[in-house]
Amino acid sequence: ARAQAMEVTASPEVTYDDIGGLEEQIVEVREAVEEPLINAEQFVDVGVEPPSGVLLHGPPGTGKTMLAKAVANQTDATFIKMAGSELVQKFIGEGARLVRDLFELASEREPAVIFIDEIDAIAAKRTESKTSGDAEVQRTMMQLLSEMDGFEDRGEIRIIAATNRFDMLDRAILRPGRFDRLIEVPHPDWDGRKKILEIHTQEMTIHDDVDMAMLAGETEGFSGAELASLATEAGMFAIRDERTAVRMADFEDALEKVREEDDTAGTPIA
Numbered sequence: 001a002r003a004q005a006m007e008v009t010a011s012p013e014v015t016y017d018d019i020g021g022l023e024e025q026i027v028e029v030r031e032a033v034e035e036p037l038i039n040a041e042q043f044v045d046v047g048v049e050p051p052s053g054v055l056l057h058g059p060p061g062t063g064k065t066m067l068a069k070a071v072a073n074q075t076d077a078t079f080i081k082m083a084g085s086e087l088v089q090k091f092i093g094e095g096a097r098l099v100r101d102l103f104e105l106a107s108e109r110e111p112a113v114i115f116i117d118e119i120d121a122i123a124a125k126r127t128e129s130k131t132s133g134d135a136e137v138q139r140t141m142m143q144l145l146s147e148m149d150g151f152e153d154r155g156e157i158r159i160i161a162a163t164n165r166f167d168m169l170d171r172a173i174l175r176p177g178r179f180d181r182l183i184e185v186p187h188p189d190w191d192g193r194k195k196i197l198e199i200h201t202q203e204m205t206i207h208d209d210v211d212m213a214m215l216a217g218e219t220e221g222f223s224g225a226e227l228a229s230l231a232t233e234a235g236m237f238a239i240r241d242e243r244t245a246v247r248m249a250d251f252e253d254a255l256e257k258v259r260e261e262d263d264t265a266g267t268p269i270a
């Protein structure tokens with residue numbers, strides 16, 4: 001069961017250079033996660049407790065997983081990912097057991113970064129979700145918090161959680177000693193969108209007529225994931241047309257296609 005539910009990577013390929021925008025978020029993540037991993041002893045000497053857990057929150061596809069992977073890459077740490085929804089199990093004690101397995105694996109493979117995506121699945125306010133009223137889900141969350149409490153002896157394990165539903169979270173998990181460092185990961189602004197488009201087209205043959213600045217202007221409200229698929233779609237249009245260079249027209253066609261597929265794309269979130 002352990003192998004199925006967790007994604008384990010010795011050292012992920014993603015680096016900070018692969019992330020467009022999010023300059024401030026990168027600084028914050030490095031400070032909260034990377035420093036304590038690299039300079040564990042210094043933290044002990046100075047007598048400062050590093051943040052226990054870092055919570056990344058923001059809309060889907062904005063680079064939260066990438067940030068967690070890049071920290072693991074930078075620190076040569078094992079990256080262990082688990083989705084909160086996988087921790088919601090049918091049988092009593094099973095979710096808590098998975099949490100124990102998760103931390104056990106991390107201590108076997110330290111330095112390690114544990115990444116729990118969709119933390120809201122086990123940490124929603126009772127009023128917000130059917131499952132969180134469930135005693136079993138509560139127990140799973142308690143197990144997670146208690147594993148985090150044992151952190152003093154675990155200098156080389158850091159925990160990062162992510163959610164698209166910050167409003168739904170039970171505030172109890174944000175208390176000091178828990179997920180006490182919050183980092184918002186929003187949709188990219190114009191500069192971020194331009195950078196993300198550049199990153200995702202750097203391996204492509206791009207015709208001179210492609211205006212990335214203009215595309216950045218036309219993609220307000222797009223997530224990084226949507227910009228990545230825009231670049232891929234543009235490439236597909238060029239291939240269909242049997243051209244090697246991707247032209248501005250391909251991007252415009254792709255823009256139309258991405259907008260049709262997801263009509264929330266291009267609509268700024270209120």
Ligand code: ATP
Binds near residue numbers: 162
């Ligand atoms: P979710 O909440 O849906 O899990 P997420 O915020 O974790 O999403 P990622 O998995 O990090 O999003 O991003 C998905 C893909 O979108 C990435 O693999 C990458 O191709 C692209 N992407 C997203 N954000 C960025 C970014 N800031 N810079 C470059 N690429 C990005």
